[in-house]
Amino acid sequence: MYLIRRYLCPLSNKAKLLKITCSSGCLRFSTSAKMSKKFKNARRIEGLDSNMWVEFSKLASDPSVLNLGQDLPDIPPPIYIKEELAKASTIDEMNQYTRSFKPTKGNEWSSAAWILDLKELESKFNSKTKLLIINTPQNPTGKIFSREELKGVANLCIKHDIICISDEVYEWLVYTGNKHIKIATLPGMWERTITVGSAGKTFSVTGWKLGWSIGPRSLIKQMQTVQQNSIFTCATPLQEALARAFQIDIKRMNDPECYFYSLARELEVKRDRMIQLLRSIGLKPIVPEGGYFIIADVSALNVGLSDRKKNEAYDYKFVMWMIKNKKLLAIPVTKFCNVYRKDFEKYVRFCFIKQDSTLDAFEKIIKNWNK
Template sequence: WQPTHLFADWFLDPDELAGKFNSKTKAIIINTPNNPIGKVFTKDELQMIADLCIKHDTLCFSDEVYEWLVYRGHQHVKIATLPGMWDRTVTIGSAGKTFSVTGWKLGWSIGPEHLMKHLQTVMQNSLYTCPTPLQEAVAQGLLLNYELMDQPECYFTSLADELEGKRDRLAAIVEEAGMTPVIPEGGYFMLVDVTALNQDLSHMDEDEAYDYKFVKWMIKEKKLAAIPVTAFVGEESTKDFEKYIRLCFIKQDGTLDAARSILKSWTKV
């Protein structure tokens, strides 16, 4: 057995990205650490985006809900901290992702007053309620962990350390089963290339992308759940991504053990 894996060090092509901006471009949405790839944008990449935003007078909405889940060798940089970007950037955070309480459905946006006032108007007319006790709990959690920042007791630090171990374990499991993981730099999802399994799905709906068919087949036949990656891309990119599925590794060890057992028995068939 020879382990094989890829890395989530994919990058934006500078010329292609620049070609997407013109006088009609109003805003760009970025996501770092990225879901589903797990890529953490470097400062140089963010500077390239910032330069284009400034050149074309474009707003930036920066989805940074996984900002604390960044693994060794990588660093999260907020694009709003780059020169000229604060006044044109709205940064989005998530209590669900930060504190593993996704059922609370709480988040926040940070930005200049002239942008935030419009978000407040939208929120006032689109949300019925946000539970005050949960908001207070999130605020206290943030205050406490900012005081503990970079210490072992800090939840942000301890969770990232724990998940890095789970990431590496899941990567070893899927490699052992003959699949190729894309090692994420941040977040808690992992892309897996299932090409090597060569699973025949010709009996299923021909109009669906291969990853959709593979995931449905795997849930029904193997009792193992995943997400089809083409759910995240446009039609023009389907062929490039339908060989991947997305697995989640923010799981109890017993769940990872069960996944390993399923994959081991699968490869023996």
């Protein structure tokens, strides 16, 4: 017969071990016992606890560091999307599991200079290739693929009979003189393309973690099968509020105040301000055609980084130096690379979807850069 005796002690003391008494004596449970190999984590999740977002979020938690690396908008989202969320949360059925929705019918250094090498892209195709992912406007460069480039990609998809997933989460963040083209609108591409969008990027609500996919019934049907088994992971009121916000802005698509257009106008001013500040200290920023990131060549500063490890990429060393000495955080571009790292290690990424007060703090750091 087992007798369990519980011990209570003040919180300031160490917790006492639970004693289990049996006929053979007392057993003590120790936290130092080794876990059986049988219960070790699967290999597929090894290393997931160590990634750049964990590392840089920790670095950014220092209140003295200005975080211009991560895409954490500190500008407010449109008031009506917050109002619609408040309304949706008062409807009882909206606070329950999400319903299964059905689709309805219906001469500057610019990112433009970064041209897609179609010959190199085609060299990566083989008999096992089934899918291609494209991102336009692209993160982190801000490049918007031209019609000719997209035609080249489309021709490869058709030639090799593969599916295209087009990540277009920054589709509305397009700046003066540029145009975003959906690859699904090109001949022969609708039936083989899934276009992905994001509420976080479209309405500046990255914490909502909502998005959508658009495509032909043959492809979307398969996604619905997955969706209906996972959709409960998204809060119902958030989805309802997002749908209502879309209704508001779709009705005023021809109005300059439509958020799809007004946010891009607001951000273009912030982009140009950041470009000017980066240039003032000798950095060479690439002017983005879209999105809300700027990558800048930092190599001209010739910062002494001999105290860092030799196997670290230059951009990573520079960012660590900048955080320590300038209290400014950016993201090293090589953290996005698994190949061609040497081609990108002189670039770091800055985010400009920030309030003017945040950019004022950035300007202060820049003006004191050489002091």
